[in-house]
Each structure stands twice: as C-alpha cells, then as structure tokens.
Amino acid sequence: MSSINYSEKIPNNVNLSEDRTLQRALESWQPDFINWWDDMGPEGSTDASVYLRTAVSVDPQGWAQFGHVKMRDYRWGIFLNPGEANRKIHFGDHMGENVWNDVPGEYRANLRRIIVTQGDTEPASVEQQRHLGLTAPSMYDLRNLFQINVEEGRHLWAMVYLLHKHFGRDGREEADALLQRRSGQEDNPRILQAFNEQTPDWLSFFMFTYFTDRDGKFPLCALAESAFDPLARTTKFMLTEEAHHMFVGESGISRIIQRTCQKMNELRTDDVKKLREAGVIDLPTLQRYLNFHFSVTIDLFGADESSNAATFYSTGLKGRYEEGKRTDDHQLRGQIYKLLSVQNGQLVEKEVPMLNALNEVLRDDYIKDSIAGVDRWNKVIEKAGIPFRLKAPHKAFNRNIGALAGLKVSPEGRVLSEGEWKSNVDHWLPSGSDRAFVASLMGRCVEPGKFANWIAPPAMGINRQPMDFEYVRFN
Numbered sequence: 001m002s003s004i005n006y007s008e009k010i011p012n013n014v015n016l017s018e019d020r021t022l023q024r025a026l027e028s029w030q031p032d033f034i035n036w037w038d039d040m041g042p043e044g045s046t047d048a049s050v051y052l053r054t055a056v057s058v059d060p061q062g063w064a065q066f067g068h069v070k071m072r073d074y075r076w077g078i079f080l081n082p083g084e085a086n087r088k089i090h091f092g093d094h095m096g097e098n099v100w101n102d103v104p105g106e107y108r109a110n111l112r113r114i115i116v117t118q119g120d121t122e123p124a125s126v127e128q129q130r131h132l133g134l135t136a137p138s139m140y141d142l143r144n145l146f147q148i149n150v151e152e153g154r155h156l157w158a159m160v161y162l163l164h165k166h167f168g169r170d171g172r173e174e175a176d177a178l179l180q181r182r183s184g185q186e187d188n189p190r191i192l193q194a195f196n197e198q199t200p201d202w203l204s205f206f207m208f209t210y211f212t213d214r215d216g217k218f219p220l221c222a223l224a225e226s227a228f229d230p231l232a233r234t235t236k237f238m239l240t241e242e243a244h245h246m247f248v249g250e251s252g253i254s255r256i257i258q259r260t261c262q263k264m265n266e267l268r269t270d271d272v273k274k275l276r277e278a279g280v281i282d283l284p285t286l287q288r289y290l291n292f293h294f295s296v297t298i299d300l301f302g303a304d305e306s307s308n309a310a311t312f313y314s315t316g317l318k319g320r321y322e323e324g325k326r327t328d329d330h331q332l333r334g335q336i337y338k339l340l341s342v343q344n345g346q347l348v349e350k351e352v353p354m355l356n357a358l359n360e361v362l363r364d365d366y367i368k369d370s371i372a373g374v375d376r377w378n379k380v381i382e383k384a385g386i387p388f389r390l391k392a393p394h395k396a397f398n399r400n401i402g403a404l405a406g407l408k409v410s411p412e413g414r415v416l417s418e419g420e421w422k423s424n425v426d427h428w429l430p431s432g433s434d435r436a437f438v439a440s441l442m443g444r445c446v447e448p449g450k451f452a453n454w455i456a457p458p459a460m461g462i463n464r465q466p467m468d469f470e471y472v473r474f475n
C-alpha cells in the first residue's frame with residue numbers, strides 16, 4: 001500500500017521530500033491556493049466542520065476515510081495510483097514501447113496543453129458552485145456539495161503537481177495562471193465555455209454533476225490510457241473520486257423526480273401551474289434543464305473533426321475510452337467513422353478518417369453512458385405510474401462547437417428555420433420564467449434530517465450514517 005505522508009506540509013504518496021526543488025515550488029504555490037480558496041471557495045464554509053472523506057492512501061481501504069474536518073484545513077494532497085511494472089504503450093505509433101516517466105521533448109507543448117485544459121476545469125467548477133451552500137436543500141446535500149468542492153480542489157493539485165514536476169518554469173507559470181483565471185470573468189475566463197456558465201440553483205447543480213462531471217470522466221479515462229505514465233496514474237486516482245460526484249447528480253435528480261411524482265399522484269394532476277403552486281418542479285421543466293445541460297456538455301468534447309485529436313492519439317498522449325478493452329489494431333489508420341453534417345438543410349452522415357473523428361468517438365461514448373442514467377430516472381417516473389418520459393435531446397440540438405454549431409435543430413433532430421426555433425425555444429430550453437421559478441424554491445434548509453419541499457430524502461445516508469446525522473457542524 002502506498003500511504004500518504006501526513007507529516008509533511010503537503011500530503012503525498014510521491015516521495016515529495018526527496019525532491020527539494022519540487023517541494024519548495026509546491027510549498028510556495030500552496031499559500032496562493034489557500035488565498036484562492038478563501039476568495040473563490042464555497043461561501044459560508046470557513047468555520048464549518050464537515051463530515052468529509054479524505055484520502056489517506058490510494059487503496060480501497062484508505063481513500064475514503066470519513067470524519068469531521070474544517071474545510072479550510074482539508075489536506076489537499078498529491079496521490080498517484082501505483083505504477084504498473086513494465087507498462088507498455090498500448091496504442092498509437094509508439095505501441096509496444098515502454099511508457100514514459102518523463103515528458104518527451106517533442107510532445108511537451110501538447111502534453112502541457114492537455115494538462116492545463118484538464119486542470120482549468122477543476123477550480124472552475126468550485127467557482128461556479130460557490131454560492132450554492134447558501135440555498136442547500138438539506139444538510140446532507142450541503143455536505144455532498146462541500147465534498148465535491150474539496151475534491152475538485154484536490155484535482156487541481158493533481159494537475160499542478162504534474163506541471164511543477166515535469167514542465168519546469170512554463171509549468172510553474174501555468175500553475176499560477178490556473179489560480180488567476182475566473183469562471184465567467186470577461187477578461188480572464190476559464191478555458192472551456194461550459195465552465196464559464198453559471199450554476200445558479202440546485203437543479204442546475206445536480207444536472208451539472210450528472211452531465212458535466214460525467215463528461216469529465218471521459219477525458220480522464222482517455223488520459224488514464226496515456227503513454228505519459230504519471231498522467232495515467234494521476235487520472236486513474238481522480239476517477240475514483242469522480243464517481244461520487246456523478247452519484248450526487250444522478251441521485252439528486254432522482255430525488256427531485258420522486259418528490260414531483262409523489263405530488264402529482266397526491267394532487268392527481270399533471271398541471272404545471274398546480275404543481276408549481278405546490279412547490280415542486282414539474283417534469284417539463286426538468287426536461288428543459290436536461291436539454292440545456294446535455295447540449296452544453298457535449299460541446300466540451302470539441303470539434304467533430306480534429307487533427308489535434310488525431311495527433312494526441314497517434315503520439316500516445318491520449319487514448320480512447322477503455323482503449324485497453326478494445327480489440328481493434330489500436331492504430332486506426334485507414335479506418336473510418338460517421339459524423340453528422342448538414343447538406344441542403346438536412347442532417348446527413350459523412351464518412352471521415354477515424355483518427356480525425358476521435359473527439360466524436362469520445363462524445364458518442366459519453367452520450368451512450370449518459371442516456372443510461374436518463375433511463376434510470378424514467379424508472380422512477382414509471383414506478384409512480386406516470387405516463388411521462390425524459391429524453392436526451394438529439395446530438396445536433398443547441399450546439400455551439402463543431403460542424404453542427406449554430407444550426408437550429410429540434411430536440412427530435414429536425415432541422416428548423418430561424419422562426420420555428422424562436423417560437424419553440426421556450427419549450428425546449430429553460431426560459432427566464434422557468435429559472436425564476438426554480439430560483440424561488442431555493443431556500444436554505446439545513447436542520448439535521450430536514451429536507452426542502454421540492455426534493456425527497458436520499459435512500460441512505462453518507463457512509464451509512466442515519467438520516468438526521470449532523471453532517472455539517474456550524475461553529
């Protein structure tokens with residue numbers, strides 16, 4: 001077991017104390033991180049003592065130790081999964097060669113860009129979510145929000161470690177810039193657009209953690225295949241934490257649906273106005289939020305055709321999702337993939353070299369995975385005996401990146417005129433009044449065991465604690 005050395009300033013399982021230069025670089029970055037956390041971290045959390053899980057080692061027994069911790073004293077550390085002896089590169093032009101423990105000079109710029117782009121999303125989501133604690137629907141949910149926030153902070157540490165350790169001065173500058181960009185700020189925004197959107201309410205938060213954290217899983221899985229071994233080992237450990245974030249999103253939406261269906265049955269109505277008066281979120285509004293988050297999130301995979309994607313794959317920097325489980329030649333030369341494009345106002349399939357379509361391949365894997373969760377939500381509605389089903393929109397709906405950007409397409413996939421789009425968009429995406437209604441439900445409800453009216457309690461407490469457990473102690 002590789003346990004974490006808590007006697008040092010920065011908990012780690014990478015023998016930090018043996019590399020004094022690196023240790024000093026990180027120790028000088030740490031106060032800037034804490035300043036960033038004080039400025040941009042979760043509002044109202046400074047004095048709270050929160051029932052958090054902290055990693056004390058990367059093995060199954062050690063990575064989820066629970067106990068009350070002051071948020072600011074959370075020990076953000078650097079953990080890599082153990083290395084595999086004799087690991088070989090298993091895709092691309094270097095297939096069969098030994099993996100790299102250092103960055104090859106010719107791939108330095110691309111690797112740095114990949115790590116910075118990933119790293120930038122981590123503090124961005126903390127910034128996006130920083131006001132949510134003020135309107136938490138329960139103490140249980142507040143604790144989950146804080147858990148996600150500290151772990152995204154740790155993911156930032158993970159990427160900063162790689163930058164400091166392997167990229168010298170440029171890496172240190174990039175690490176500083178990660179604390180300087182701000183979500184949604186006009187003159188210095190976060191790199192990816194979805195991370196500049198607001199997360200204004202808890203419905204958005206649950207949609208975000210379901211769709212966008214799941215989206216995070218796919219690039220992380222692709223990086224976990226990387227020929228650059230420290231990156232592969234880092235992202236593998238991040239994935240274990242990411243699973244909880246997605247759980248928070250999936251179960252959060254499930255609980256909202258459960259509560260809404262209960263009210264629908266109680267009042268024997270599907271009338272939106274009556275349900276809103278009863279203080280629950282009607283299913284059509286949930287559908288519109290789903291449409292929004294799904295479409296914004298699939299944009300994150302980038303352009304459908306991308307020579308960068310081909311280069312990242314061929315050079316071994318970034319694999320496909322579950323590369324190791326696939327049975328093709330792992331080189332993909334001469335293979336083709338079908339993309340959507342527009343011809344004479346119609347969506348048509350177009351064949352392109354698969355290597356250039358790897359963003360689209362990853363997006364399609366993601367779509368499959370995220371739709372499975374939508375089906376699980378539908379089970380909750382079905383069980384309540386209500387004839388309504390949620391549906392992920394067509395992948396050409398509301399896109400802003402790639403060949404489909406700016407196209408007006410209905411959630412069913414029909415290409416529309418500008419006028420048709422305009423007259424229907426409020427049925428498909430959250431309108432100002434939807435958002436205002438959801439905002440009107442948000443109020444702080446943090447007595448142990450109490451839940452806001454619009455959401456059902458979870459099936460089980462965190463770490464099997466009772467429902468009225470004091471997850472957060474406000475000091």
Ligand SMILES: [Fe+2]
Nearest residue numbers: 122152155216
């Ligand atoms: Fe993360």
Ligand SMILES: [Fe+2]
Nearest residue numbers: 213216242245
């Ligand atoms: Fe996450």
